[in-house]
Amino acid sequence: MQGLNPFHRGHGDGGRPAPVRHVPARPAPALNRAPRRDPAPSRLAYRLNRMMLRPLVRRLVHIGLPAFLAAMVAGLWLSDETRRANLTGGINAIVDRIQHREEFMVKMMTIEGASPVVDKGLRAMLPVDLPASSFDIDLEKLRERVLKLDAVEAVDLRIKPGGVLSAVVTERVPVVLWRHARGIELLDKTGHRVASVTSREVRGDLPIIAGEGADLAAPEALALIDAAGPILPRLRGLERIGERRWDLVLDRGQRIKLPEDKALQALERAIALDRAQDMFERDIAVIDLRQEARPVVRLGLEAQNAIRRARGQPEIGPDGKPVEAAGKSGGKSTKKSG
Template sequence: MARSPQRGEGGTRRARGTAGSALDRPTSLRLWLRRRRGLLRPAGLGLLGAGALVVTAVAVMAADPYGRLAALWDGAAEIAAGGGLQVQDVLVDGMRNTPPELVREALSVRRGDPILGFDPHWAREQLEQIAWVEHAHVERLLPNTIKVRLEERKPFAIWQRESRFAVIDREGKVVATENVGAFGRLPLIVGAGADRAAGPIVDLLHDAPEVQERVHALVRVSERRWNLRLRNGADVLLPEGQEAAAIGRLAELQAKQGLMDRPLAAIDLRLPDKLVLRMAPGQPPPEPPGSGQKAQGTTRSGRG
C-alpha cells in the first residue's frame, strides 16, 4: 500500500515527459480497438459500436483531454469504417456557377474515407471561403452519404476598372475574374466605385426599357455620378443624386423625338431646366427636340 503513491507519481512524470509522442506509438486502448474491429463488421454493429465509443469519448475527455481522446476517436472512425460507415456518395445542390474543383478541394473527402472522420462544420467554413458561395450547409447522412447545399451569390454586373473585368454581385463583391464573357448579358459598369454604387442605377434602367436597350455601359464619374454610354457612342450625362428624374426625362424625349437615335456625341441632363446637346463631329447642328425644351450646342467635355 505504501508503494502505490510512488508508482503513481513516477507514472505522472513519465506521461508528462512523453506527451508529444503519445499518439505516435500503439497504446493499450488503440490495441484494444484493433482487436475488436473484426467483431463489428456488419453495418448495424458498426453503428452501435461507434455510438458507444463516442459516448465513452465524452467521459474520457474530462479525465484525459490531451492523451487518449484523439486515439479513441480515430479508433472509433476506423471501426465504424470497417462496419460500413464509409463515404460513398457526395450530393451537392445549388451549384450553378461555383467551379466543381473548388468544391472538391473544400470538402477534402474521398470515397472510402471514414464518414465519422469528416467534419461538416470545417467543410462549411471552407466552402464559404469560395467567392461564389454566400452560405453553405453540410451534413452527414449515415451510413455513407455527405449532403451539401450551396446558396450562391447572384451575378449582377460586369465591372471594368482600367483593363480588368470581373463579375460582381449586387453588393459589389467580386465572384469571378475568369470566363467573364459567359456573363455578357449582364450590365457593364465602369470606373472606381462603380461596383458598390451600381444597384440603384441598374434598377432605374430596368424600369425604363426604351433607355436600357440603348445603353452599352454605365460609367462612374469621380465616384459621384453616372454617365450612360450609348451603343452609338454618345454619352448621356446624369445629375448627381437625380438619376431617376433624368432617366424619366430621357425616356420621354426618346419616345417623342427619338433623341438617343440621333448622331450626337453627348446629351447633358445635369441641369433640370436645360438640355444641352453636343453633335458628333461632322454633323449639322441639332434641331430642338421639343418646343418646351431649349437645345444648345456645346463643346463641354462631359466631365463631372
C-alpha cells in the first residue's frame, strides 16, 4: 500500500507534506492620508462650557444681555425730541380718555353730620369743580385738609357708585368755655379748640375756665366740675394759676385753692367738710387746700370786722386798713392842704 501513495515517496517517514501558507504583504504607507480629528474640546471651549454652567452667567446671557440691547435700542429711539413729544402726547391722550369716561365722573357731593359753616367750608376745599373725574380728587389729601378745621373731629370720604362723593363728618362737641387774653373760645372734652365766641352769653350753659394753659388741662378741669356736684350751682368757673394748678371760683367772691397734685381728692374733702359744717355758707373768702395736712381759711371782711368789734378794735376796709385811721389821715391831709 505504501507503494501506491505517491506522496510518501522521498519524504521520509511523514505522510503528506504540510500546506504552504502565503504571508500577505504589508501595504505601503499612504503619504496623503488626513489626520484623525481629536474629539476632546479645546481649552477655550472647555472654559466657555464651564462658565455657562454658572447661574449668574446664564442670567446675564439670557436676561441681562437682551434687556441691555432693548434698553439701548429704546434709548436711541427716544433720543429724538420729536419722537418723545409724540409718544408723550399719545399716552396723555389715552389716559385722559380713560379717566374722563362716564363711569369715573363725580357729579355731586353729599355731606352728613356737618353744621352749615362746616358744610360750606368742606365744599370750598374741593380741588376741582364738579362734575370732575374721580382721578382728579385725592381723597387722602382732601381728608387731611378737612381735619385741619377746628370743628371737625373725624371725616369719612368715599366715592359711591353713581358719581356721588360722600362725606360723613363727626364734629367736635364744645363742653367748656376758655377765657384768655385773646378772647373766649369753645373747647371740646380733650381741650381742642372748636370755635371762637364774642361773649360768654353766647353759650351760657357751658362752664368757663380761665388762664394761660387752661386748654391743655381741660380734661382735669372737667373732672373737677363733675366732682363739684353739690356746689355746682354756685360755681362760676375755674382759673389756671401759673399753668400748674386750679382755683375754683364761687359766687360771693369765694375761692378754693387746690393743690397741684391730687386736686380732685382735695375738692372732695372740701365738699365733705361743707356737708358736715356748712363751711361754704359762712363768711369765708378763701379756702386754701394746697397743703393737705394744714388747710388755711381766710375770713371775709364782715367776719373780720365782727371779730375786731368783739375785741374792741377798729373795723377795717377792703384795703385792709382801719376805717378810723383812714378817715383821720384823710382829714389831716385836707387841713394841711387848706
